[in-house]
Amino acid sequence: MALQLGLLLLVALLVLVPLLWLLSTSLKGPAEDIFSSPPALLPLQPSLQAYGTLFSQNPMAQYLLNSSLVSLFSVLANLLFCSLAAFPLARMQFRGRGLVLAVVVATILIPFQVVMIPLYLLMVQLGLRNTLLALILPNAATAFGIFLLRQSFLAVPKELEEAARMDGCSPLGEWWNVLIPAARPDLITLGMFVFIGTWSDFLWPLVILDDPKLYTLPLGLQQLASSFSLDWRLVAAGAVVSILPVLVLFVFLQRFILPSASGDAVKG
Numbered sequence: 273m274a275l276q277l278g279l280l281l282l283v284a285l286l287v288l289v290p291l292l293w294l295l296s297t298s299l300k301g302p303a304e305d306i307f308s309s310p311p312a313l314l315p316l317q318p319s320l321q322a323y324g325t326l327f328s329q330n331p332m333a334q335y336l337l338n339s340s341l342v343s344l345f346s347v348l349a350n351l352l353f354c355s356l357a358a359f360p361l362a363r364m365q366f367r368g369r370g371l372v373l374a375v376v377v378a379t380i381l382i383p384f385q386v387v388m389i390p391l392y393l394l395m396v397q398l399g400l401r402n403t404l405l406a407l408i409l410p411n412a413a414t415a416f417g418i419f420l421l422r423q424s425f426l427a428v429p430k431e432l433e434e435a436a437r438m439d440g441c442s443p444l445g446e447w448w449n450v451l452i453p454a455a456r457p458d459l460i461t462l463g464m465f466v467f468i469g470t471w472s473d474f475l476w477p478l479v480i481l482d483d484p485k486l487y488t489l490p491l492g493l494q495q496l497a498s499s500f501s502l503d504w505r506l507v508a509a510g511a512v513v514s515i516l517p518v519l520v521l522f523v524f525l526q527r528f529i530l531p532s533a534s535g536d537a538v539k540g
Contacts, residue, residue, distance in 0.1 A: 298508035322509040335492035343470040346411040354417035362425035424458040
């Protein structure tokens with residue numbers, strides 16, 4: 273037990289040191305040398321000047337709003353469409369169900385770079401280039417989400433559905449009143465995966481967006497890193513701002529991401 277605890281502490285330290293270094297760099301005053309040798313982990317003259325400059329001289333509020341809208345609507349669309357697609361694959365009997373599931377799962381193996389150009393041409397034809405909707409639609413449903421929720425729905429006892437059916441529930445009523453509450457931990461897990469993936473996505477927004485007013489946070493940070501007067505304190509502050517929402521989301525939702533019996537989930 274002591275050895276396992278020591279290994280866990282070592283891994284936690286290895287993970288936390290880069291984050292602490294990033295935070296320390298963002299808090300160092302303009303007179304401090306961030307490239308000093310030996311390096312100083314703690315700032316000698318703590319200052320919030322980098323954060324003030326970040327928001328006063330850059331449209332960070334707009335970047336945060338764009339990223340928040342794209343991530344929020346992507347999560348909501350994913351939870352809705354993936355749960356609707358997983359319902360028949362888990363609970364209904366129809367010819368070719370196994371083939372449909374196999375095709376859906378197989379798409380996980382296709383890299384995004386393979387479909388990026390056809391997807392770009394499709395967005396141009398739909399007139400969605402340079403819109404936030406073009407960032408939301410490709411993330412509206414994922415094969416991973418469909419597979420995850422299908423497995424979650426399979427674990428729900430059929431007796432619960434039969435009881436709901438006897439009470440007069442339609443198939444959609446069974447999906448909403450029985451399966452969705454039972455799959456709450458998996459829904460929250462999927463939502464977190466989609467949020468983190470969308471929030472940190474850089475390649476697709478870079479391809480589909482030209483208007484700086486529509487830039488998401490990763491594109492905005494790239495503008496900081498590519499400026500002629502590069503200030504690493506500013507870049508570090510922007511990175512901290514981009515990481516903070518993900519950390520807060522995880523802290524608030526981690527208690528829901530726990531394995532629970534389907535019956536208990538429905539009762540709760």
